[in-house]
Amino acid sequence: MKLREIGEFGLIARIRKSWPASSPQVFKAIGDDAAVTSLLPGNDLVSTVDLLIEDVHFELSWISPFQLGRKALAVNLSDMAAMGAVPRWVLISLAVPSTLSVGFFDDFFSGMRSLAEAHSVSLLGGDTSSSPDRLFIGITLLGEGGKDSLLYRHGAQPGDDLYVTRTLGDSLLGFHLAKSLKGKTPSPEGQFLLQKHLDPVPRLREGKILADRKIATAMIDVSDGLLSDLKHIGEESRVGAVIWAERIPQSEAFRTLAPGGPGQAWKWALKGGEDYELLFSVPPEKASELQALAREWPCGATRIGRIEPLAHGVVVQDEKGTVDPAELKGYDHFA
Amino acid sequence: MKLREIGEFGLIARIRKSWPASSPQVFKAIGDDAAVTSLLPGNDLVSTVDLLIEDVHFELSWISPFQLGRKALAVNLSDMAAMGAVPRWVLISLAVPSTLSVGFFDDFFSGMRSLAEAHSVSLLGGDTSSSPDRLFIGITLLGEGGKDSLLYRHGAQPGDDLYVTRTLGDSLLGFHLAKSLKGKTPSPEGQFLLQKHLDPVPRLREGKILADRKIATAMIDVSDGLLSDLKHIGEESRVGAVIWAERIPQSEAFRTLAPGGPGQAWKWALKGGEDYELLFSVPPEKASELQALAREWPCGATRIGRIEPLAHGVVVQDEKGTVDPAELKGYDHFA
Numbered sequence: 001m002k003l004r005e006i007g008e009f010g011l012i013a014r015i016r017k018s019w020p021a022s023s024p025q026v027f028k029a030i031g032d033d034a035a036v037t038s039l040l041p042g043n044d045l046v047s048t049v050d051l052l053i054e055d056v057h058f059e060l061s062w063i064s065p066f067q068l069g070r071k072a073l074a075v076n077l078s079d080m081a082a083m084g085a086v087p088r089w090v091l092i093s094l095a096v097p098s099t100l101s102v103g104f105f106d107d108f109f110s111g112m113r114s115l116a117e118a119h120s121v122s123l124l125g126g127d128t129s130s131s132p133d134r135l136f137i138g139i140t141l142l143g144e145g146g147k148d149s150l151l152y153r154h155g156a157q158p159g160d161d162l163y164v165t166r167t168l169g170d171s172l173l174g175f176h177l178a179k180s181l182k183g184k185t186p187s188p189e190g191q192f193l194l195q196k197h198l199d200p201v202p203r204l205r206e207g208k209i210l211a212d213r214k215i216a217t218a219m220i221d222v223s224d225g226l227l228s229d230l231k232h233i234g235e236e237s238r239v240g241a242v243i244w245a246e247r248i249p250q251s252e253a254f255r256t257l258a259p260g261g262p263g264q265a266w267k268w269a270l271k272g273g274e275d276y277e278l279l280f281s282v283p284p285e286k287a288s289e290l291q292a293l294a295r296e297w298p299c300g301a302t303r304i305g306r307i308e309p310l311a312h313g314v315v316v317q318d319e320k321g322t323v324d325p326a327e328l329k330g331y332d333h334f335a
Numbered sequence: 336m337k338l339r340e341i342g343e344f345g346l347i348a349r350i351r352k353s354w355p356a357s358s359p360q361v362f363k364a365i366g367d368d369a370a371v372t373s374l375l376p377g378n379d380l381v382s383t384v385d386l387l388i389e390d391v392h393f394e395l396s397w398i399s400p401f402q403l404g405r406k407a408l409a410v411n412l413s414d415m416a417a418m419g420a421v422p423r424w425v426l427i428s429l430a431v432p433s434t435l436s437v438g439f440f441d442d443f444f445s446g447m448r449s450l451a452e453a454h455s456v457s458l459l460g461g462d463t464s465s466s467p468d469r470l471f472i473g474i475t476l477l478g479e480g481g482k483d484s485l486l487y488r489h490g491a492q493p494g495d496d497l498y499v500t501r502t503l504g505d506s507l508l509g510f511h512l513a514k515s516l517k518g519k520t521p522s523p524e525g526q527f528l529l530q531k532h533l534d535p536v537p538r539l540r541e542g543k544i545l546a547d548r549k550i551a552t553a554m555i556d557v558s559d560g561l562l563s564d565l566k567h568i569g570e571e572s573r574v575g576a577v578i579w580a581e582r583i584p585q586s587e588a589f590r591t592l593a594p595g596g597p598g599q600a601w602k603w604a605l606k607g608g609e610d611y612e613l614l615f616s617v618p619p620e621k622a623s624e625l626q627a628l629a630r631e632w633p634c635g636a637t638r639i640g641r642i643e644p645l646a647h648g649v650v651v652q653d654e655k656g657t658v659d660p661a662e663l664k665g666y667d668h669f670a
Binding site for chain 2 (some may be wrong): 027028031032033034035036037038039045047048049050051053055057071079080082083085089091092093094095119124125126127128129130131132133134136138140141142143145150152153180219220221223236
């Protein structure tokens with residue numbers, strides 16, 4: 001069924017019916033000029049937005065509508081995780097080319113809903129429009145937390161250790177694989193990397209524990225690439241940092257398929273965007289508490305470097321010494 | 336200067352510097368994974384999103400970047416006005432084609448800021464991405480109000496009178512004029528209509544008074560067209576309504592330039608989208624209080640119809656009787 005058969009308000013009515021808001025904190029969701037919700041007492045509002053654009057962030061030839069719906073929410077949940085906040089409500093902006101079917105959006109919303117319900121996130125509303133050619137998705141995720149117990153990019157201190165959850169670089173390899181597959185079946189390693197790109201796991205539980213127990217001093221999610229995101233911590237905390245290249249955690253699949261062989265693989269892990277792992281700094285006196293916790297986490301956490309004074313800059317060291325920064329640029333949408 | 340010369344983070348740094356957050360309610364704005372803000376005690380969160388897409392909502396040949404920045408915020412402020420809420424914070428998503436310059440965004444943000452500061456709205460953050468061809472703007476506006484004193488689309492009762500602020504239809508004529516001008520200088524009437532389309536005035540003060548004094552029973556802003564938006568009130572309040580065609584307020588410029596002459600002009604006023612006026616229902620016992628207030632408003636308010644029982648449907652009457660609904664369709668993005 002084509003969208004024009006049910007129309008803009010038909011689509012909205014369909015979404016509203018398939019995904020009713022059910023939280024006592026939601027007073028008004030879809031169906032008014034704006035949504036009205038209540039924060040829990042003592043909490044502050046945490047808000048983030050993210051764009052996903054066809055032919056920039058994804059191609060419809062290699063991501064299913066269900067996966068796209070999950071991923072659009074996952075990347076925003078990852079921002080909440082990086083604050084140690086609790087996600088609550090989502091608003092969705094969609095600019096839709098006339099080629100897409102009603103079934104596409106049924107699948108898109110059921111994908112998003114599958115992840116939203118796992119984290120008790122309600123749909124509050126949104127906006128829909130036609131689009132001349134490409135699908136544009138804008139997600140606003142609202143959450144809550146106490147402003148003094150959340151984790152920020154500022155707060156890292158020289159001497160803190162740097163940790164990252166799980167592995168890095170998988171998503172970047174998965175992205176390149178997705179673009180080159182063209183219908184071929186990937187190897188099991190390729191399948192693993194694709195999955196890491198298509199269905200990232202936001203580290204909400206881990207982020208909240210790090211914030212609540214005041215273990216980390218600064219935190220960010222790795223979305224632009226480890227080095228690029230570490231520089232954000234550096235700027236906001238006014239510190240430098242060193243990363244030890246050989247410590248960057250890599251998956252088996254990544255090691256098998258990374259171009260350039262094992263000696264160069266870490267460069268992909270360092271640059272690679274869309275990892276959606278947590279990068280955080282921990283003072284040495286909290287190291288044992290962190291390590292005990294991380295042993296219980298499915299994603300674990302690996303020490304990959306240290307916060308340094310501002311004047312040292314943000315540098316990477318491999319076994320030969322400091323790596324030339326020109327070799328190590330992260331993703332820039334306008335570069 | 337091209338965007339690629341300063342890059343994505345250069346653009347963000349530039350915006351952050353030109354528009355610092357200055358409200359005591361803002362704990363963290365641009366510069367982290369998410370923004371953190373505090374609501375005033377006793378208030379609930381009001382949130383809305385809107386899309387503006389090049390070649391759907393605007394063309395860069397007839398709207399300046401400054402106007403575009405103002406309008407992108409204005410349409411969201413109008414949603415807050417329709418709730419009787421106080422707007423506080425904005426997040427901006429921009430997907431940007433490589434053809435646009437840094438100067439374009441300087442003007443865009445200074446336009447938006449000019450309106451934001453007039454309403455004490457702070458910039459909280461956003462997301463930027465490249466776009467393959469068109470400019471895509473997603474605005475999230477967050478505000479506050481007490482959930483029991485805000486105004487909703489539900490709440491209208493049969494017997495309530497229907498009012499609308501200022502005039503309708505100007506923006507639709509202005510939109511058609513903008514598309515056909517092609518460099519020609521418009522007449523003074525044309526200039527007035529263009530201005531109504533390019534720089535709508537959100538009725539925030541009026542909306543809040545109607546909510547605070549509990550004068551209106553339901554309210555919406557006229558963005559899709561009077562009839563279409565009245566149907567939303569009808570659906571949410573489970574009522575019908577009658578509009579008296581000859582009472583729909585029209586500007587002098589509109590009467591002069593509306594196609595079809597004075598006898599048909601009201602159809603444009605009825606269908607016309609993007610008016611951003613307030614449509615609201617008022618019980619008869621509040622009529623004199625409303626009229627006294629509206630006399631003080633620069634935009635005024637005109638009685639254009641009445642809420643009826645659900646079974647009557649939403650109908651329009653002209654001097655010949657009830658108008659055939661097939662003549663009166665509002666804007667549907669997918670139709």
